[in-house]
Amino acid sequence: MTTNPPAPARIPEAVHRRRWVILGVLMLSLLIVVLDNSILNVAVKTISEPAPTGLGASQGELEWAINSYTLVFAGMLFTAGLLGDRLGRKKMLLAGLLVFGIGSLLAAESGSPAALVAFRAVMGFGAAFVMPATLAILMNVFERDEQPKAIGIWAAGVGLAIAIGPITGGLLLDHFWWGSVFLINVPIVALALVLMVVLVPDSKDPNPGRIDPVGVLLSILGLVLLVYGIIEGGRLADFTDPTVLATMGAGLAVLVLFVVHQKRSDHPSIDVTYFKNKVFSAAIGAIALVFFAMMGVTFFSVFYLQSVRGYSPLESGLMLIPLAAAQLLFAPRARLVVDRFGNKAVCTAGLLIIAGTLAAFATLDADTPIWLLEVVFFLMGTGMAHIMTPVSVVIMQALPREKAGSASALSNTFRQVGGALGIAILGSVLSAAYRSGIEGDLAGLPAGARHAAGESIEATLGVARSLGERGEALVAPAHQAFLDAMHVTALCGAGVALLGALVVALFLPGRPPAADAPAETAEPVGAGR
Missing domain, CATH: 4.10.860 (DNA Excision Repair, Uvrb; Chain A)
Incomplete structure (x- = not known):
């Protein structure tokens, strides 16, 4: 009687042995992309100042310095994931890192706001090939039972980058010119490229079909x-x-x-029938909603800390340490909470925590004890850690392994569109509420100056500085108008987070019965490297 030979290991032994080192290299690549955006959030105030300190960028130009990156990044994400599945994820990741590094170098030397906007778009193009490839490669070097732990560490890396970015940006702006916040990417890219070539295996869909x-x-x-x-x-x-x-x-x-x-x-390019799976669709929707709420609200926290509270870029960056610390602490362990309580309970609780912390912003004023804000940031990071890890696992394990690039790209596309919507819509709420609150105090200014001063708190304070002693009377009303606008915007963000909590509570699965546990570790049919 003959017996079938044992099935080969899903992951080659040589790759399996160095899987944690590979994860470290992937996190370094991810760090660059996330760090760059968090650095820029700290630097926008400096870039808005006249040369030689900054570029003299207007509010609209600052928005496009952020948005040109988002526009290209979001537009190319799905295509980048698709090409990675078909042509090789390592190849796409290397190409993306190279383009991102070149864009960073050019952005650092920008001579005008328009040039900065253009080179940020180049950076966004490169980043679109980096972000989905990191998670797709991760799925192809870890077996299914270790994937939740690896994804948790990957998500913690995002939290680390959120903290390192503002702190690094603050240190650089204290000692160097504004362009240093982009130049810092270049040596990190060079190191990541070398490590990627030496350590990381390539992978792609073994049966990709035609593009x-x-x-x-x-x-x-x-x-x-x-x-x-x-x-x-x-x-x-x-x-x-x-x-x-x-x-x-x-x-x-x-x-x-x-x-x-x-x-x-x-x-x-993608099997759209995947969206008939309510669990998969709910997980994708939850990511979009949580980033809608988070991006729209955290965008104004920089102006609250720097313009209202008077902290320096470095000090405002240090304020985000509790948020990152919570993600570093809880994201790698979120899988253990999910094992005990299930995806539905954990993600719903995480979104309720996010909603609560966003609502807490509606209670802040100009002299709120700063330790209270630190508690809010820590709780915000805790909520994020218990959303991103389980939701990412649900999305990535819902599709076969050979489609990992497409799954990661879909997740990141919805995240980017949600974040863009959050910044745009909640930013509009903030802008409209601020203008409504400050316009009565600008009545004495000439018509042109009155319109410019009403655009944002920084614009009002800039006009106030230009008027000398006569402008001092505008400072307190500007602070109060911004606080009132921030409160309204924060409550809107909290409402969106509550909507996300409802979506996951209705559609994500609860804790599986113990008897079903072995089935949960099975590989999707047809999965391949």
């Missing part, structure tokens, strides 16, 4: 139009503007056409 050029173009065009419309609506603080409505409508129409094309294609 669907029509689907690729439709996905890029649809995402770019949608995100551009969102950004423009936020910039104008008017989502009823005909151009904004037309652009967003065109983006949605192209994305609908993309879905129809995918359903009819014999070699689709």
Whole structure:
């Protein structure tokens, strides 16, 4: 009687032995992308100052320095994940790091706000190939039973970058010119490239099929139009503007056409039937909603700390340490909580914590004890840790391993679109509420100056400084108008987080019965490296 030979290990032994080192290299690559955005949030105030201190960027130019990156990043994410699955994730990651490094070097030497906006777009293009590849490679060097732990550490790396970015940015701005916040990326990219070549294995879909050029173009065009419309609506603080409505409508129409094309294609870029799975769709939706709430609200925390409280960039960066510490502490351990209570209970609780911390911003004023804000940030990081890790595991394990790049890209695309919506919509709420609160105190200014001064708290304080002693009377009203606007915006963000809690409470699975545990560790049919 003959017996079948034992099935080969899913992961080659040589790769399995160095899997934790590989995870460290992937986290270094991820660190660069996340760190860059958190650095820029600290540096926006400096870049807005006149040369030689900054670039003299206007509020609109500052927004586009952030948004050009977001626009290209969001537009290319899905395509980047698709190409990684088909051509090799390591190749795409190396190419993305190289482009990101070149963009960082050019951004550091920008001579004008327009040049900075353009080079930030180059950085976004490179980052789009880095972010999905890190998680996709992770899924292909860890066996299924270790993936939750690895994803938890990966998510903790995001928390570490959130803290390191503002602190690094503050230190650099205290000692060097504004461009140093981009130049710091270059040596990190160089190190990551070397380690990537030496240590990280390549992987791709063993049966990728043909690339669907029509689907690729439709996905890029649809995402770019949608995100551009969102950004423009936020910039104008008017989502009823005909151009904004037309652009967003065109983006949605192209994305609908993309879905129809995918359903009819014999070699689709993504199997849209995955979205019929309520668990998968709820997890994707939860990521979009939590980043809508978080990005829209944390964007104004920099101005609260620096413009209202008077902290330096370095000091405001140090304030975020509790948020990162909580993610570092809880994200790698979130899987243990999920094992005990299930995805539904853990993610719902995490979103309720996020909603509570965002609502807490509505209680802050100019002299709130800073330790209270630190507690809020720590709780915010705790909530994030218990959302990102389990939701990421649900998304990545819902698709076969060979589709890991597409799964990661879908997750990051929804995260980016949610974040862009949060900044645009909640930013519009903040802007409209601030202008409404301050306009009565600007009545004595000339019409042109009155309009400019009402754009933001920084604009009002800039006008106040230019008026000397006459402008001192504007400082207190500007602070109060900003606080009132922040309170309204924070409550809106809390409402969105509550909506996310409802979605996961309705659709994510609870704790599986003990008898089902062995089935949970099974590989998806057809999974491959």
